[in-house]
Structure formats: C-alpha cells, structure tokens
Amino acid sequence: MSQHDSKPDLEESINVSEAHGRLVRDIAASAREKRIVEGGSEPxxxxxxxxxxxxxxxxxxxxxxxxxxxxxxxxxxxxxxRTPPPGVVDTGPQPKEALAAYMAKGAKIYSAKCNGCHGADAKGDGANFPSLAGSTWITGDTQRLAMIILNGLQGPTSTGKTYGVMPPQGVGLSAADLAGIMTYVRNHFGNSTGDVVTTEMAKAAFEISATRGNAGQMTSATELDADHAKALPGEPLDPKALLDPVSLAPATAPAP
Ligand code: HEC
Structure with missing residues (x-):
C-alpha cells in the first residue's frame, strides 16, 4: 500500500504501461480463441x-x-x-546417293578439322603444310590415310619431303565422321577415286589404330609402308546407293 491509495490521483491511478499490457494480452487471447476466418476458407x-x-x-x-x-x-x-491428305508429300529428308551423302558429311568435318592447316583449297602452303590435292596418300590405300588422320604424321610425306608434324585428328570423330572426311578428300580438290569409305570401314580403322604397336604415337612413313599399305576391310558400297542423308543408313527410293 502506498500513501497515494487514499488520495487517488489521475496520473498515479492509471498505470499506462500496465493498462497497455493488459489490453495486448486480452486481444491476443481473444484472437487465439475465436480465430477470424474469411468465409469459405475454414479448414x-x-x-x-x-x-x-x-x-x-x-x-x-x-x-x-x-x-x-x-x-x-x-x-x-x-x-x-495416319494417311497424309491428298497432294501432300512427306517432307522428311530425301534420300541421297551414297557418295554425295558421305561427302556432304565430310565437307563439314574438313572445314572444322583440316582447313586450318591444309587450307580451304587443300593446297597447303608449300612450306609448313603439304597439299592434299593430288596426294597419293589421299587417293591410295584407305588404311594408310585413316592411320594418318587418327594418329597424326611425323616425318616424310608422300613426296619424301618433311613439312613438320601433323597432330592426331581422331579425337571426337565418330566412325561416320571419319568415313565422311575420307570420302570427301578422296573425291574433292581435284581428287576423284569415285568410291565411298563406309562407316563400317571407318569402324575397322578405329580398331586397327587401337592395336598399333606404337599406339599413342604419331605414325610415320616407315610404319605406314610396313603395316598399313592396304585397304580397310569392309564391303564396298555402290556410290549410287540411296542413303538417309543424316544417318547414312540405306534408304528406299522416294515415292514417285
Ligand atoms: C595442325 C595442322 C594440321 C591439321 C589440323 C591437319 N593436318 Fe594433315 N598434315 C599437317 C602437316 C604439318 C603434315 C605434314 C607432316 C610431315 O611433314 O610429316 C600433314 C600431312 C597430311 C597428310 C599426308 C599427305 C602426304 O601427301 O603425305 C594427309 C593425308 C593429311 N595431312 C590429311 C589431313 C586431314 C584429312 C586432316 C583433317 C582431318 C588434317 N590432315 C589435319 C598438318 C595438319
């Protein structure tokens, strides 16, 4: 009891902070008990x-x-x-003759992989890079050419001249890519063997390359002459056979 109880005084009798606290507690309690909900959202x-x-x-x-x-x-x-409406022709990729289909693939690989050194016309520069146009190692044995592309070359080229070293180009090449680039260089830049190096032959090339005695090293004229002066195994493909231009798998002739 304080001395003020007997004489209530407005200032003293209303304890503002206590009254505020009570009010807050009351509101909280009533909110807990009667939760206000929007119509329709009741659980x-x-x-x-x-x-x-x-x-x-x-x-x-x-x-x-x-x-x-x-x-x-x-x-x-x-x-x-599903039958297409009359007059509408299926517009999927049209079959292409084998030689053209492989060369189209090879042209892309050439610009990506060989162009930089051998040049857009494949004539080389006479000093550091040999010409692929007219090279007997391009148009000759397919196994020799495949080994050069997959493993690179060090030491004399087909003409007996050494230009420098060619680093291996096989990384990232699929069998179809290798077949395409080989068919392309053998039939472009004035070269014209007229034959197709097939995906199957290119697959064999990867296998032969993996079993080389000096695997991982660049090939050389000595090794090429001793071990790879021959054709890659595989059935020849009629250059006019119709293929799917994307998968290079045999295709049927388009409906007339
Ligand atoms: C980094 C440069 C470089 C790239 C890329 C390159 N080559 Fe070569 N290539 C050379 C050099 C240099 C030589 C000559 C090597 C030597 O003197 O031993 C050569 C030699 C060759 C030969 C031998 C030619 C002959 O008549 O003896 C062939 C075939 C060949 N390259 C094909 C290719 C193909 C195909 C590609 C693309 C897949 C390619 N090269 C990419 C630099 C390159």
Missing amino acids: ISAWVLAACGVAVLVAGGILGGAGELFSYNTTYRPGYE
Whole structure:
C-alpha cells in the first residue's frame, strides 16, 4: 500500500504501461480463441475428407474394373494409320546417293578439322603444310590415310619431303565422321577415286589404330609402308546407293 491509495490521483491511478499490457494480452487471447476466418476458407473436417477419399476409391474401382476409365478403346481405333491428305508429300529428308551423302558429311568435318592447316583449297602452303590435292596418300590405300588422320604424321610425306608434324585428328570423330572426311578428300580438290569409305570401314580403322604397336604415337612413313599399305576391310558400297542423308543408313527410293 502506498500513501497515494487514499488520495487517488489521475496520473498515479492509471498505470499506462500496465493498462497497455493488459489490453495486448486480452486481444491476443481473444484472437487465439475465436480465430477470424474469411468465409469459405475454414479448414475442412477430417471426416469429410475421409468420406471423399472413400467415394473416389469406390468410383475409381467401379469405373476401372469395368475397363472404362483406363481404356484407350474409345479414343484409339486399332489398325488406324495416319494417311497424309491428298497432294501432300512427306517432307522428311530425301534420300541421297551414297557418295554425295558421305561427302556432304565430310565437307563439314574438313572445314572444322583440316582447313586450318591444309587450307580451304587443300593446297597447303608449300612450306609448313603439304597439299592434299593430288596426294597419293589421299587417293591410295584407305588404311594408310585413316592411320594418318587418327594418329597424326611425323616425318616424310608422300613426296619424301618433311613439312613438320601433323597432330592426331581422331579425337571426337565418330566412325561416320571419319568415313565422311575420307570420302570427301578422296573425291574433292581435284581428287576423284569415285568410291565411298563406309562407316563400317571407318569402324575397322578405329580398331586397327587401337592395336598399333606404337599406339599413342604419331605414325610415320616407315610404319605406314610396313603395316598399313592396304585397304580397310569392309564391303564396298555402290556410290549410287540411296542413303538417309543424316544417318547414312540405306534408304528406299522416294515415292514417285
Ligand atoms: C595442325 C595442322 C594440321 C591439321 C589440323 C591437319 N593436318 Fe594433315 N598434315 C599437317 C602437316 C604439318 C603434315 C605434314 C607432316 C610431315 O611433314 O610429316 C600433314 C600431312 C597430311 C597428310 C599426308 C599427305 C602426304 O601427301 O603425305 C594427309 C593425308 C593429311 N595431312 C590429311 C589431313 C586431314 C584429312 C586432316 C583433317 C582431318 C588434317 N590432315 C589435319 C598438318 C595438319
């Protein structure tokens, strides 16, 4: 008890901070007890949810069991085949003759891999890079050419002249890429063997390359003459056979 109780004085009797505290507690309590909710957003009772779940299960079981719900019978007719409307021709890639198809692939590899050194016309520069135009190692044995591309070359070239070293070019080449680049250089820049180095032959080249005695080292005229002066194994391909220009797999003639 303080001396002020007997003489209440407005300033003293109302303890402002205590009154404020009480007010805050009251509001918090009432908010806890009667949570204000927007109409429609009240939480749903657990039993209503459960009842809905059961209803869905039962309905699904009935429809599914009767084969109606998950059946394609109503949307898919067996034996249906898409027929293009009259006058419309399938515009997929048109088949190409083998030689042209392989060369188209090879032209891209040439600009990416060989152009920088041997030049756009493949004539080299006479000093550091030999000409591929007219080279007998280009138009001669396919196995020799493949070994040069896959492993690089050090030491005298086909003309007996040493220009420098050619680093291996096989990294990142697929068998189809190697077949393409070989077919291309053998039939472009004035070279014209007229034959196709197939993907199958190029695959064999990778295998032969992997089993070289000095694997990992550049090849040389000595090694090429001793071990690789021959053709790559594989069935020759008719240069006029029609191929899918992308996959280089045999294609059928376009419908007339
Ligand atoms: C980094 C430069 C470089 C690149 C890239 C390069 N070559 Fe060479 N190539 C040379 C050099 C240098 C020689 C000569 C090597 C020597 O003197 O021993 C050579 C030699 C050759 C030879 C031997 C020619 C002959 O008549 O003896 C062939 C074939 C050949 N390259 C093909 C290719 C092909 C195909 C590509 C692309 C896949 C290619 N080269 C990419 C630098 C290169």
